[in-house]
Amino acid sequence: MFVKVHPPNKMKGGSNKGSSSKIINYLEKENNGKDEKESExxxxxxxxxxxxxxxxxxIDKNNKNIxxxxxxxFMLSINPxxxxxxxxxxxxxxKTVNNINELTFDERxxxxxxxxxxxxxxMGEYARNFGRENVTSEKDLVYVAKIETKRSYVHYSDEVKHNKNVRRSQQELRETLKGASPEEAKKTKEIIANLDNKLLRNSEGKVITTGMVKEGFNLHVHVxxxxxxxxxxxxxxxxxKSRGGEQMLNGKKVMQGFNHEQWKQRSADRFNSMYNYKPNVNDRYVPKSKRQDRSLIMDTIKGKLDITRNIKGKIKGLATEMATSNMMSTERMAITETVQTAKNIAMIVTNPKSAVISIAKQLASKILTNAKYKT
Structure with missing residues (x-):
């Protein structure tokens, strides 16, 4: 279970400093074309x-003294x-189903x-997480929530980024064809063609792109x-940002801040206890403090990925596209000082035409031999 507070500057509908009309209208999108009975x-x-x-x-009438x-x-989301x-x-x-649409209206x-x-x-856990004496349950909050059953791939989805990197590698390889010998050109074209097999597709065989509707279970809640x-x-x-501190307010000491990790953990625990769910490794919430070992590897890979964007120009990294295929994790780790290490390594690479061609083929070859993914 993953719950999240969405940054205001990334919310659909724009700023949260005025009316909530835009975000409310955005959350009505799944009701478009539905009759009153089917509308959520x-x-x-x-x-x-x-x-x-x-x-x-x-929401708009609850703004006294703001x-x-x-x-x-604020907008939150609950994502099982x-x-x-x-x-x-x-x-x-x-029932055991593979899609929520397989349920009857009543079952749904x-x-x-x-x-x-x-x-x-x-939301009860959200309220208690502020540590205020007068805010102890969901009844002390003013909120509205909406269930959604569809999700679309966005530009930063791992699948979309993976496919963009494969396409980029193909384009870079095409550029190396200029001036290449017939034998080299033949081999390069074979690699370009084989890279098509590494593009991630949905069950209909369509290449995953931004805006495509995701398949499977995508039920979630926006608040x-x-x-x-x-x-x-x-x-x-x-x-x-303050967590666990106190400040004086109206002559009384009150808690400051909001502990996101605590809210996430308690929300996950609540689901497990309510529905007797035994989380597997992928479902179990892992606090940031315990993600260090895994994040170090991911930061290294992502660091090398981000510093290489044009293989034809100055080679700034040694392991860009080949790392992409191992980034299908749901974790979103920040780029750390490992980026600088990758840059230092990259500086030893020269960039004559022959080296560009060689490295491009190495990267493509690595992609072709990487792990397989679920579509």
């Missing part, structure tokens, strides 16, 4: 039949893994009821939560 409404701890107009009003240029609301979704569906319906609603119940529990608590006497920001 907003919900919270007290109602599961909140219209878009009511949702916007609830300045014009201050954040008025594939196996967690399968487990929940089987527990609720007794039963599953959604459980998802809503769990989402409200996550829009007001910065103010329900009484509008306490501001709550999950973006506060």
């Amino acid at each position: 409404l907003f919900f919270n701890h007290s109602s599961d039949k909140i219209s878009a107009e009511e949702a916007q009003m609830m 300045g014009k240029d201050e954040s008025k609301f 893994s594939d196996s967690e979704q399968r487990h929940l569906i089987e527990k609720v319906t007794g 609603n039963l599953v959604f009821l459980e998802v809503k119940k769990y989402a409200n529990e996550v 829009v939560v007001s910065r103010n608590n329900v009484l509008q006497n306490t501001k709550l920001s999950p973006l506060s």
Whole structure:
């Protein structure tokens, strides 16, 4: 289970310093073309039949004492893994399916009821994570949530990045054909053709690109939560960097900050206990403090990837495209000082035409022999 606070500058619908109308309208996208019975409404701890107009009003009217240029609301998301979704569906319906569309209308609603119940529990954990005496449950918050069942590939999806890197390698190899001998040209063309087999595709055989709808289980929940608590006497920001400290407010000591790791861990634990779920290695939430060993490897790979963008020009890295195929993890690790190490290594590489051709073929060869992926 993965829960997340979305950075305001990356939220769909733009700024969170004004009305919530744009983000609410964006979350209505899956209702387009559906009749009233099939449309999925907003919900919270007290109602599961909140219209878009009511949702916007609830958030926009809860802004007492919040300045014009201050954040008025935040967007969160609750993202169960594939196996967690399968487990929940089987527990609720007794059926094993490969897509939520295989459920009947009534079965789907039963599953959604459980998802809503769990989402409200996550918001309870969110409230308690601020450590305020007057904010102890989801009932102390003003929020609206929406279930979605579809996801699309975005430009930073691992699958999209992988395919872009394969295409880039093919293009770079095509550039080496100029002036190459007939024998070299023949071998290079074979490598270019074989790289097509490394492009990731969906079940219909279509190459995965930005905007393509993902297959399988993609059920998730978006939450829009007001910065103010329900009484509008306490501001709550999950973006506060201070954690565990205290400050004086109205003559009383109050906790500062929001511990994201604690919220994520408690939300995952809540799902496990509610539905008797035994998480596998991929589902188990791992705090950042315990990811060091794995992140070091990933940082090294990504560092080398990011410093190489044009094999025809100055060669800035030795292991770019070949590393890409090993980046299908859900982890998103920050680029560290390893980048500088990769740059230092890259400086020893010369760039005459023969070296460019040789290195391009080595990279392509590595891609062709890398691990296979699920599409």
